Amino acid sequence: MTRGDGRTIRRRRATVVIGPAARAAGDDRGQAAVELALALPVVVLLLLGMLQVALVGRDQLAVELATREAARAAAVSADPVAAARLAAERVTTLRPLQVAVSAGPTTVTVTVTHPSATDVAMVGRMIGDVQLRASVTMAVEPPP
Numbered sequence: 001m002t003r004g005d006g007r008t009i010r011r012r013r014a015t016v017v018i019g020p021a022a023r024a025a026g027d028d029r030g031q032a033a034v035e036l037a038l039a040l041p042v043v044v045l046l047l048l049g050m051l052q053v054a055l056v057g058r059d060q061l062a063v064e065l066a067t068r069e070a071a072r073a074a075a076v077s078a079d080p081v082a083a084a085r086l087a088a089e090r091v092t093t094l095r096p097l098q099v100a101v102s103a104g105p106t107t108v109t110v111t112v113t114h115p116s117a118t119d120v121a122m123v124g125r126m127i128g129d130v131q132l133r134a135s136v137t138m139a140v141e142p143p144p
Contacts, residue, residue, distance in 0.1 A: 045122065052120040056130050059116040062092040064134045071110040071136035074101055084110050103140070111135040 069091045070084035077083035085099045094114050102109040113133045118124035 048120050048123040052118055052123045052127060055120065056116050056118065056132070059094060059114065060132050060134075062094050063097075063112055063114050063132045066092045066094070066097060067110055067112040067134040067136045070099055070101075070112060071108060071138045074103065074108045074110055075138040076141045080108050084108075088112055106140055107137050108140055109135060109137040 066088040070088040073087035074080035074084040080103045081101045084101045088097050088099050088110075096114070098113045100111045100113075102111075111133065112135075113131060116130045116132050118127045118129055
């Protein structure tokens with residue numbers, strides 16, 4: 001084929017290899033799909049594991065907040081046990097919360113525990129529930 005200026009244009013023919021000779025010729029069609037099919041379950045499991053760790057971390061932060069608030073309420077109350085339980089349940093929606101109060105003459109120690117359910121699909125069954133615990137000690141202040 002020639003162009004209008006007299007130069008020749010050559011067209012190349014595409015060679016299609018079909019059959020067993022395709023592997024010998026380096027045909028890798030579909031390789032990416034196979035690799036994705038093999039790697040996708042592992043990637044999904046890792047993502048679900050990361051989600052479960054994030055949820056347990058969120059619950060641990062909530063337990064620590066509840067413990068700080070309960071210790072503060074117990075430190076300034078005439079009835080530290082009732083004040084600690086009420087304060088812990090007021091600041092978080094986590095249930096059940098076990099609140100233990102140890103009051104001394106100068107300090108009060110509050111310990112809050114919560115069983116965090118690991119219920120993310122596939123990963124939760126492998127890990128099992130986690131018992132979260134936090135403890136705070138504060139100086140007792142005279143009630144107002």
